[in-house]
Amino acid sequence: MAVRTWLYLCRLGFKNLWHNKVYTAASVLTMAACIFLFGIFYIAVLNLDGVLTKTEEDVYVAVFFEETAAPERVEEIGNLIRERPEVERTVYTSADDAWEGFRNDYFEDGELLDGVFDGDNPLAASNHYQVYVKGIEQQEGFVEYVKGLEGVRKVTHSADTVRALLRIKTVISRLTAGSAAILLLISILLIHNTLSVGIESQKGKTRVMRLMGAREEFISVPFLVEGLVMGLAGMCIPLLLLLAGYRWGLELVAAGLSLSGGTVSLLPPAEVFPKLTAASVILGLVTGVAGGWSVMGKLKK
Structure with a gap:
């Protein structure tokens, strides 16, 4: 398809999102909450890895x-x-x-x-x-x-210290993996339901397009765009909240450690958020594309 056609289909996908804005907002916010929880666990794992690395250097x-x-x-x-x-x-x-x-x-x-x-x-x-x-x-x-x-x-x-740190790391890693799996399932289900509502509301238009000889890609691409946009939107919101919250938390932790004389410190945002962003982008893309593809069978009926 030509570039102009792709742009038209993308605009059509955004129009569909606006047409079903209530369902879209509910899906994006719920997905954002899931990624926010995932981000908290992921940040905890990264900081624990940092503590383990520093411990390895001293033990x-x-x-x-x-x-x-x-x-x-x-x-x-x-x-x-x-x-x-x-x-x-x-x-x-x-x-x-x-x-x-x-x-x-x-x-x-x-x-x-x-x-x-x-x-x-x-x-x-x-x-x-x-x-x-x-x-x-x-x-x-x-x-x-x-x-x-x-x-x-x-x-x-330091056998006891080593075992305790490894147990904590294992528990948090499993919680992170579990939250990611739950996030995928919930987000795909939400995007699937939102797109299904859009398909039902445009069933007549889709039938007319098929009668006029429209290719299947021309019909399905807008829905894939919807799923992708919802996935990316659900990713960006929690990332911004996590970044602001992490910087605020760093100041509190630094102030607390300076008063107590502690030596453990959190990782700087420059070390945490590139990895967190990459993980969140992958989750957002996977859930968005998977949610879009999950309704393709219903679209063809």
């Missing part, structure tokens, strides 16, 4: 060695650890470094300990590797591997 596995382990064996264990695919980097802390760090952290005035240990190192068995794993979900498996190595005395890690 490490500490591998301590037997007092009888030779330096060569300690170095060999370090090489075995570094060969693991899930290991990002390792930091070795000798017993002397551990004692020096302890003194600096808890006894700023080193003179308090002068002569107490007579040159002995009370942390002689504290040499260890700090192992940073690429993903906290891989930490449990790595810990089990290291515990089985000969010469390893103890392995410490």
Whole structure:
């Protein structure tokens, strides 16, 4: 079809939307509410991912060695650890470094300990590797591997923190996926019902167009345009509300954290909304096109 014909059919689709404006508004607002809820869950998942990423950078596995382990064996264990695919980097802390760090952290005035240990190192068995794993979900498996190595005395890690964060992430991810599925079903149903009303109201006009030899595309395109426009409109409204609400929430969270001295912060809008917009556009397009195609069978009857 020519460009002029496409433009005419698009204008016809907009006219149909205006003709059924009550049903159109109800569909768009309900769909906007669904996408708004989806957006809240999606933003929560993105921010939780950000917290997990920052946690992964700080959380490490500490591998301590037997007092009888030779330096060569300690170095060999370090090489075995570094060969693991899930290991990002390792930091070795000798017993002397551990004692020096302890003194600096808890006894700023080193003179308090002068002569107490007579040159002995009370942390002689504290040499260890700090192992940073690429993903906290891989930490449990790595810990089990290291515990089985000969010469390893103890392995410490933040198991409870890791499990709690992973459980929270799993729950929110499932809620997000569930809300997206419900959104698709409800939105497609709403668009289907709205377009069905339009088809019923224009049944006579459609019959005349077929008798005059109009092609099927000429009849169906306006309804597809209606579905697409409703999908995009239902997407734009919640995105604007979420953007305004998120910026307002950032200011509240920043003020609260500054008072409490917290270190956790929300992701900036520049990191959140490109991903949220892409997800919402996909949902809007899919629901709009699917809702339009769902009435094509009824249109041909």
